[in-house]
Amino acid sequence: xxxxxxxxxxxxxxxxxxxxxxxxxxxxxxxxxxxxxxxxxxxxxxxxxxxxxxxxxxxxxxxxxxxxxxxxxxxxxxxxxxxxxxxxxxxxxxxxxxxxxxxxxxxxxxxxxxxxxxxxxxxxxxxxxxxxxxxxxxxxxxxxxxxxxxxxxxxxxxxxxxxxxxxxxxxxxxxxxxxxxxxxxxxxxxxxxxxxxxxxxxxxxxxxxxxxxxxxxxxxxxxxxxxxxxxxxxxxxxxxxxxxxxxxxxxxxxxxxxxxxxxxxxxxxxxxxxxxxxxxxxxxxxxxxxxxxxxxxxxxxxxxxxxxxxxxxxxxxxxxxxx
Amino acid sequence: xxxxxxxxxxxxxxxxxxxxxxxxxxxxxxxxxxxxxxxxxxxxxxxxxxxxxxxxxxxxxxxxxxxxxxxxxxxxxxxxxxxxxxxxxxxxxxxxxxxxxxxxxxxxxxxxxxxxxxxxxxxxxxxxxxxxxxxxxxxxxxxxxxxxxxxxxxxxxxxxxxxxxxxxxxxxxxxxxxxxxxxxxxxxxxxxxxxxxxxxxxxxxxxxxxxxxxxxxxxxxxxxxxxxxxxxxxxxxxxxxxxxxxxxxxxxxxxxxxxxxxxxxxxxxxxxxxxxxxxxxxxxxxxxxxxxxxxxxxxxxxxxxxxxxxxxxxxxxxxxxxxxxxxxxxxxxxxxxxxxxxxxxxxxx
Numbered sequence: 001x002x003x004x005x006x007x008x009x010x011x012x013x014x015x016x017x018x019x020x021x022x023x024x025x026x027x028x029x030x031x032x033x034x035x036x037x038x039x040x041x042x043x044x045x046x047x048x049x050x051x052x053x054x055x056x057x058x059x060x061x062x063x064x065x066x067x068x069x070x071x072x073x074x075x076x077x078x079x080x081x082x083x084x085x086x087x088x089x090x091x092x093x094x095x096x097x098x099x100x101x102x103x104x105x106x107x108x109x110x111x112x113x114x115x116x117x118x119x120x121x122x123x124x125x126x127x128x129x130x131x132x133x134x135x136x137x138x139x140x141x142x143x144x145x146x147x148x149x150x151x152x153x154x155x156x157x158x159x160x161x162x163x164x165x166x167x168x169x170x171x172x173x174x175x176x177x178x179x180x181x182x183x184x185x186x187x188x189x190x191x192x193x194x195x196x197x198x199x200x201x202x203x204x205x206x207x208x209x210x211x212x213x214x215x216x217x218x219x220x221x222x223x224x225x226x227x228x229x230x231x232x233x234x235x236x237x238x239x240x241x242x243x244x245x246x247x248x249x250x251x252x253x254x255x256x257x258x259x260x261x262x263x264x265x266x267x268x269x270x271x272x273x274x275x276x277x278x279x280x281x282x283x284x285x286x287x288x289x290x291x292x293x294x295x296x297x298x299x300x301x302x303x304x305x306x307x308x309x310x311x312x313x314x315x316x317x318x319x320x321x322x323x
Numbered sequence: 324x325x326x327x328x329x330x331x332x333x334x335x336x337x338x339x340x341x342x343x344x345x346x347x348x349x350x351x352x353x354x355x356x357x358x359x360x361x362x363x364x365x366x367x368x369x370x371x372x373x374x375x376x377x378x379x380x381x382x383x384x385x386x387x388x389x390x391x392x393x394x395x396x397x398x399x400x401x402x403x404x405x406x407x408x409x410x411x412x413x414x415x416x417x418x419x420x421x422x423x424x425x426x427x428x429x430x431x432x433x434x435x436x437x438x439x440x441x442x443x444x445x446x447x448x449x450x451x452x453x454x455x456x457x458x459x460x461x462x463x464x465x466x467x468x469x470x471x472x473x474x475x476x477x478x479x480x481x482x483x484x485x486x487x488x489x490x491x492x493x494x495x496x497x498x499x500x501x502x503x504x505x506x507x508x509x510x511x512x513x514x515x516x517x518x519x520x521x522x523x524x525x526x527x528x529x530x531x532x533x534x535x536x537x538x539x540x541x542x543x544x545x546x547x548x549x550x551x552x553x554x555x556x557x558x559x560x561x562x563x564x565x566x567x568x569x570x571x572x573x574x575x576x577x578x579x580x581x582x583x584x585x586x587x588x589x590x591x592x593x594x595x596x597x598x599x600x601x602x603x604x605x606x607x608x609x610x611x612x613x614x615x616x617x618x619x620x621x622x623x624x625x626x627x628x629x630x631x632x633x634x635x636x637x638x639x640x641x642x643x644x645x646x647x648x649x650x651x652x653x654x655x656x657x658x659x660x661x662x663x664x665x666x667x668x669x670x671x672x
Contacts, residue, residue: 045422053422060415155503156436156460165440237411243436243460251409288412292419298373298405 026264027276029315033308034279037286044293051171058176059169059240061285063088063233065179067252068259068281069186069274070229074134075260077202077222078269079127081138084230084256086146087119088249091234093149096158096244105164112235113228119145120227124220142253149246158244169240182229186274194221203270259284262312283312353624355465357449360619363399364426366612369417371433371457373405376654377605378431381456384660385429385608397616410434417441420450427451427615429608432459435503439463451618453611456603465618468611468628470603472504475632476511476557479580482599482636483522483553486578490521491552494544496537496561500529508557525551530561534586537564545572553577559584559600559655566590583635583655585647592644600635606660613665622669630668633658 024031047053067084074081081087091112099108123141127134168174189195197218200208209215233252238244263280265272287308291301352358368385372378382403392398402425406413410433418441420428428450432438439461445452446463455468483493495512498505516522525548530536537560545551545568556562559582566587569576576594581587583602591598607630618624635643643656650656 045419047422056418056422060411060418063411156434158436169440237437240440241414241434241437242440245410245434245437248410248434248437251407251411285415288415289419289422292402292404292416293423295402298370298403301405 023273024275027273027279030263030276030279030283030312033312033315034283034286037283037290041286041290041293044290051173055171055173055175057285057289058173058179060289061282062175062179063237063240064252064255064259064281064285065278066182066229066233066236067256068263068277069182070226070233071256072260072263072265072272072274072277073198073222073226073229075202075265075267076198076269076272077219078205079124079134079219079222080257080267081123081141081223081226082135082253083119083123083138083142083145084226085249085251085253086142086149087116087227087230088234088237088252089149089246090119090145090152090249091116091231092238092248093153093158093234093244093246094231095235095238096160097152099161099164100159105161109235112231116227116229116231117224118227119231120224121220123227124223127223128216128219146247153244153246156243156245156248158238160239160242162242165239165242167239168236175236183274183278189225194218198222199270201269205269255281255284258309262309283308352621353451353465353618354626355446355449355452355463356618356621358621359449360426360451362397362616362620363393364397364616364619365400365402365424366398366615367417367420367425367428368401368403368612369413369420369428369430370403370405371410371413371431372408376651377603380605380651380654380657381431381608383608384606384657385612388609388612392612392616397620406433408433410437414438414441417445421445421448424448425450426619427453427612429611429615430454430459430464432457435460451615453615453618455607455611462626464626466614466624466626466628468607468614468630470601470607470630470632471511472507473511475601476508476513477515478601478632478634479508479557479599480512480515480555483555483578483580484515484519486597487522487553489519492523492525492548492550493553493555494541494548494551494565495524495527496541496554496556496558496565497527497529498532498558498561505529505557512555512557522553532558532560534560534564534567537561538568539564541565541568542571545569545574551577554579556581558582559587559602562598562600563587563590566594566596570594583643583657585650585652585654585656588635588640588643588656589647591640598635598637598640601632602635602655602657604630604633604660605655605657609660610665610668613662614669617669624669625671628668 042048048057070084094112094115095108098111099105123137126132127137197213200213201215201218205215234249237248259281260277263276265277287305291304296304389398389401404416406416413433414437417438421444428445438459442452442461443463452464453466453468454464458467458469497509526544528540530540541564554565554577556565556579562579562581563584563586576596578597581600583600614624647656
């Protein structure tokens with residue numbers, strides 16, 4: 001259940017913050033781990049606190065943050081997607097093949113957005129209206145979408161306008177500001193009727209339906225938005241790399257699920273918060289850089305990564321057991 | 324925030340100053356080299372995937388080379404990253420190498436386009452970048468190092484046609500479809516096959532470069548084709564699969580091409596085949612490392628270094644098999660190398 005900020009007085013304001021703090025309980029451990037990693041990273045690499053250093057790090061994190069949101073959005077409604085990586089790839093190749101052509105940046109962006117929304121809406125419609133398991137539909141979808149990306153660009157290539165690459169992935173924290181905007185939009189969405197229905201549709205669909213919540217619409221909308229976030233991540237990756245690669249997104253499927261679960265999002269729906277998923281994705285991204293600066297060998301990195309993930313997930317559980 | 328503006332502004336000034344000084348000194352030096360880095364160097368090895376045997380052996384030659392350079396006082400540290408096949412992670416790892424100010428980056432790329440921008444950043448900072456095996460479409464590196472896949476296919480086809488006296492039926496075994504190495508080797512073979520119309524291609528396969536799928540594919544082709552006079556195999560483990568398939572069906576072995584996979588070379592000797600093989604030498608890793616230090620030391624390094632293909636035939640197969648015990652059973656027996664060879668390659672001879 002989400003509580004929406006309201007301007008009807010201080011009392012509701014206080015209530016809002018106390019409810020928000022209550023929602024953080026499960027992910028406090030994760031927040032601490034993330035904070036520790038940021039401190040460690042800053043200590044190992046003081047350049048992190050220059051504008052260019054901060055910009056480059058947030059650029060590495062940004063696409064993972066978007067796909068973590070895309071996955072969390074679905075998992076909150078009780079869904080899941082195995083097509084996120086393929087959708088990222090498709091977004092990237094569409095951007096890299098249209099933006100320097102007659103469509104331009106505006107037309108290319110519109111096409112990328114429309115593709116994401118369209119793919120998501122169709123997937124959502126099939127899952128929700130035909131009552132098919134999301135995991136099967138999106139697995140099949142990942143082959144179709146991945147195939148489409150390979151049809152558009154069989155080999156890595158294409159191009160992005162240089163100024164767009166420099167704007168999004170240059171030495172300014174544009175990507176971070178963009179993420180702030182996306183998060184604010186998410187807050188806004190939660191204030192709309194569809195957004196309000198999101199948690200209800202995930203946690204107790206039957207009860208929500210009987211209370212007049214538009215369960216199906218909320219779930220289909222979640223799939224559409226998830227598609228939009230995924231192709232958006234693809235557009236960013238294309239800008240960041242200056243080109244399109246039809247398989248660039250492959251690893252995002254598993255990483256998006258890892259980030260969401262790490263962030264306390266439950267598989268059964270209605271459980272968890274977007275800030276948790278974002279923190280999860282931040283931890284995954286931080287780990288890569290921190291391990292490098294600690295000078296771990298690749299094999300030691302695998303082991304350390306696993307231990308950190310288990311630790312971050314287990315921390316709140318320990319405290320629950322103790323209570 | 325003000326502080327960071329100041330820091331980036333001063334970094335910009337420094338960058339400008341460096342690029343001015345570089346233009347005057349850049350005449351003789353290799354690409355990306357500014358001449359402000361001094362030995363001993365820190366070398367970054369940005370691997371895309373460390374698990375396959377070929378990669379392990381390649382890393383082995385690279386590490387041996389580093390030990391050698393350490394003794395000479397030219398290198399003091401090697402940092403290794405493994406992107407586990409994820410091109411995005413590789414970009415982040417290269418960024419970390421730039422942030423930690425390594426002097427050279429040795430790279431096998433996970434995508435032929437994606438690392439281009441981060442490499443441009445590294446190049447602008449005067450980091451020597453040697454890209455080998457899987458190349459990136461960019462000129463913002465010090466040098467790219469590779470063998471010629473088209474030549475690979477051409478030489479293999481020539482050997483086979485010659486062995487068959489210019490006529491007969493062949494099978495063509497390719498690596499996976501859509502992979503540039505596999506496509507390029509096949510393209511190299513095409514003109515030779517077209518020039519010999521009496522050599523008839525019965526069938527072609529596309530499989531992963533592993534023994535089992537190749538053996539399976541060739542087994543079913545053998546049932547359909549009683550008359551086969553040669554096998555044009557364009558990858559090491561594929562040839563071992565083909566030889567095993569012929570053997571299992573009791574068919575006579577035919578002339579065959581391939582790569583330096585230990586299993587294939589051992590079968591070659593055991594079955595007394597008429598064979599020909601070449602390789603993507605694992606010492607490319609050692610060579611790339613050596614080359615990065617040459618560039619940092621101010622030597623002129625060309626933008627592309629073509630590695631001549633070492634050839635294994637019935638005359639020298641014994642030499643290779645004599646060293647077999649030094650290599651893993653599922654590994655590749657690469658040609659011997661030393662610094663004299665590296666210097667010869669760099670001199671373009």
